[in-house]
Amino acid sequence: MTIPFVDLQAQYKTIKDEIDAAIKRVVETAAFTLGREVETFEAAFAEYTDARFCVGVNSGTAAIQLAVTACGIGAGDEVIVPANSFFATAEAVSTAGATPVFVDADPVSYTIDVGKIEAAITERTRAIIPVHLYGQAADLDPVFEIATRHNLVVIEDAAQAHGSLYKGRKVGALGRAGCFSFYPGKNLGAYGEGGAVVTNDADVARRVRLLRDHGSERKYTHEIVGYNFRLEGIQAAVLDVKLKHLDGWNDLRRRHAARYTKLLADAELALPREMPYARHVYHLYVVQTNERDALQKTLTEAGIGTGIHYPVPIHLQPAYRSLGHKAGDFPETERQAASVLSLPMFPELTETQIAHVAKACTRTVHVASV
Numbered sequence: 001m002t003i004p005f006v007d008l009q010a011q012y013k014t015i016k017d018e019i020d021a022a023i024k025r026v027v028e029t030a031a032f033t034l035g036r037e038v039e040t041f042e043a044a045f046a047e048y049t050d051a052r053f054c055v056g057v058n059s060g061t062a063a064i065q066l067a068v069t070a071c072g073i074g075a076g077d078e079v080i081v082p083a084n085s086f087f088a089t090a091e092a093v094s095t096a097g098a099t100p101v102f103v104d105a106d107p108v109s110y111t112i113d114v115g116k117i118e119a120a121i122t123e124r125t126r127a128i129i130p131v132h133l134y135g136q137a138a139d140l141d142p143v144f145e146i147a148t149r150h151n152l153v154v155i156e157d158a159a160q161a162h163g164s165l166y167k168g169r170k171v172g173a174l175g176r177a178g179c180f181s182f183y184p185g186k187n188l189g190a191y192g193e194g195g196a197v198v199t200n201d202a203d204v205a206r207r208v209r210l211l212r213d214h215g216s217e218r219k220y221t222h223e224i225v226g227y228n229f230r231l232e233g234i235q236a237a238v239l240d241v242k243l244k245h246l247d248g249w250n251d252l253r254r255r256h257a258a259r260y261t262k263l264l265a266d267a268e269l270a271l272p273r274e275m276p277y278a279r280h281v282y283h284l285y286v287v288q289t290n291e292r293d294a295l296q297k298t299l300t301e302a303g304i305g306t307g308i309h310y311p312v313p314i315h316l317q318p319a320y321r322s323l324g325h326k327a328g329d330f331p332e333t334e335r336q337a338a339s340v341l342s343l344p345m346f347p348e349l350t351e352t353q354i355a356h357v358a359k360a361c362t363r364t365v366h367v368a369s370v
């Protein structure tokens, strides 16, 4: 039995008629970029995230960059980000002209260690970007408390957390702004690239809207220098169809996660924990073992797809050599980078597939630890 890490074709089969009709409509009306399709999706996604505004852009990375810029942050400013995240969280801070400052990960939740944020604050710090990693909300209340005390902006990186809850509220618009990615493999994925900024702040929304389209609200009048970060109509139309299925898909992910957790209870693996303040949407189901490489190899040989999120922490990436970090600077992040393994996780997984993966894990881990 081959089990892919994600299976986007399986999902397409379940919504083919709706998707095909939506794409046909875009082609026939030629609403290819921004315009009606994008506005319809923006309204739906704002409503979904309980935000006043949603501005569609062409990637999650662009969403973070524009949110940072729209909050007035740039050259000379520092922005606190978790060391354990996808590279883009820090990269977008850099492309906005500011400097990322890393904070280690919490050993249980994998998200930013809120106890270590304050030590990273300097007089140049302007913002904190907590990441709702793997689909679980970061512990936001302590972040807001620190931010208020030091007069900092909070921008959520919700690229992996569509529909995720923090203390019963949708993540995204809980801080000044929240950034989503619609990369195909995300919980809400386009058929290409896409992203969005959600916010309750009319000024931030307006600035992101300007920045994504050459600083222009009216054709050929450019108020500021911006970018071409527009969301395409076909992507918006696909996303609007898929948004209606998101809660159902997230429920399935949660069911699959519960099943893994039950079947892996006796394996010598550290399993993901849902924190008391969070409703996890399991973008990834991440286990930990000291025998990670051996486990991945055996699963690969058994035809089971896995991933490592992320094998090299951001502070040790060649691109950030100039920041002067060395191994040992963020020990928990580095420990996780050496021990995490993401098991197959997508809504269309079957019980048989989950049982098969769990069995292969249990077998390998027992052999490896003998």
Ligand SMILES: *Cc1c(COP(=O)(O)O)cnc(C)c1O
Residues within 6 Å of the ligand: 059, 060, 061, 062, 085, 086, 088, 089, 131, 157, 159, 160, 180, 181, 182, 183, 194, 195
């Ligand atoms: C995917 C992702 C991004 C970047 O989104 P893109 O759409 O790929 O640009 C940023 N942050 C995190 C945590 C992500 O997982």
